[in-house]
Amino acid sequence: MKALVLGSDDRFTLATAEAPTPGPGEVSIRVEYAGLQWGDVLVGNGHFPTPRPFIPGFEAAGTIAAVGEGVDPARIGTPVTALTASGAFAEFVTAPAVLAFPAEGLDPRTAAAFGWATPTAYDLIGTVTRVRPGDRVLIHAALGGVGSLAAQFARAAGAARVVGVGGTAEQADYAAGLGYDHLISRSAFPDALADERFDVILDPVGGPARLANLDRLAPHGRLAVYGNMATFEPVRINADDLLMTGASVLTHNSHLLSRTHPERLAAGATEALRLLTDRRIRIDVSAEYELADVPTAIQRLAAGGTRGKTVIRIG
Structure with missing residues (x-):
């Protein structure tokens, strides 16, 4: 699969990587769009040390391609917006099934912009x-x-x-x-x-x-x-x-909540999704970048002055 990799030299490069396999309680997502957030800035500047090489990206929207043990196979093919530990800047990513939320009725850009924010x-x-x-x-x-x-x-x-x-x-x-x-x-x-x-x-x-x-x-x-x-x-x-x-x-x-009590995070996310699909709130997607342009997008976010949400087109 195509992926954006952060190397030990602190540089981003487009590379080919093996698609991840979902473990127990996980789903694999074919990513259409990924969201950009402040965590990407912190990873990029080294504040959050991560093993290198590393595929960043913490927010993904797409369709479920495969499920791990304990996850209903009927979810395969359904659109989701997901919160990930890493790896969303790639064509496939895995996420806990509890943090992959149904996104019927949302276009993929808005679903990706939902993210952690x-x-x-x-x-x-x-x-x-x-x-x-x-x-x-x-x-x-x-x-x-x-x-x-x-x-x-x-x-x-x-x-x-x-x-x-x-x-x-x-x-x-x-x-x-x-x-x-x-x-x-x-x-x-x-x-x-x-x-x-x-x-x-x-x-x-x-x-x-x-x-x-x-x-x-x-x-x-x-x-x-x-x-x-x-x-x-x-x-x-x-x-x-x-x-x-x-x-x-x-x-x-x-x-931290996603690791200690993911069901609590999921409960708030589900209610927020309801308000979004009911059009009681809106998410403004202010910028869209290609995968190769993620470093530029991160720099602009770090510089401040952005508004709304930035998304990355993957698929």
């Missing part, structure tokens, strides 16, 4: 922070894969006000279509917020922004941490200070 956004809003009607919500990386969906899920949950950090004034109309009431640039945060406080803040940034977020929490507010895009330097938080205002700091790691 959609269930992550759903869980951040519905499970981690439990956004309630009337809540005020602040979302960093507002126009990215998770942020653009989190705003929509917050609106669906009844949030009274949703503010985004990231983007430019020219993107305000686009942000409004996602459910944002207001959009501010990263450089304007937090000064542009004046004295505004929030019941829920989603933070994939880290560093000084994390401390500024704590200062913006309303009494009993919830800060959800799910990444460190700006820096991996630790931020120290005083639990006694949180206690004085009833604030909470929560974390979410969907990749």
Whole structure:
């Protein structure tokens, strides 16, 4: 099969590889499109050390070509969107059957764009922070894969006000279509917020922004941490200070959840898929690349300023 391989020299090359065979509880997927996400940036820059050679790619859409032991053979030939541990930048990939979700009614590009971002956004809003009607919500990386969906899920949950950090004034109309009431640039945060406080803040940034977020929490507010895009330097938080205002700091790691409790991740993903197929939310595919152009796509994602979702055409 054709695959994109990351070698020991940190370079990507198109190569021919043996198609993987599904193990017990797994399916093999003939990939039509793969999704690009922040994990591809971290693998590419060496932050997540992986044995080389390595086929990256963590999100796949296509049809089930074969099943492993314990998986219903009737699933063969059905369209799916799948969350993978690796290998999606290839013509075939294996995935746990529980994380290969039926994708009838979705075109392959949208199915690939569903990826990890959609269930992550759903869980951040519905499970981690439990956004309630009337809540005020602040979302960093507002126009990215998770942020653009989190705003929509917050609106669906009844949030009274949703503010985004990231983007430019020219993107305000686009942000409004996602459910944002207001959009501010990263450089304007937090000064542009004046004295505004929030019941829920989603933070994939880290560093000084994390401390500024704590200062913006309303009494009993919830800060959800799910990444460190700006820096991996630790931020120290005083639990006694949180206690004085009833604030909470929560974390979410969907990749860990896929290994420890995949059924929980699948439950959120299934509900998110229902909202997508019912057209209550939308996923914007903002860019499409060929497999050979993945390095360029990763560079552009790492540079920031992208909005929506990038997909890679495989089949």
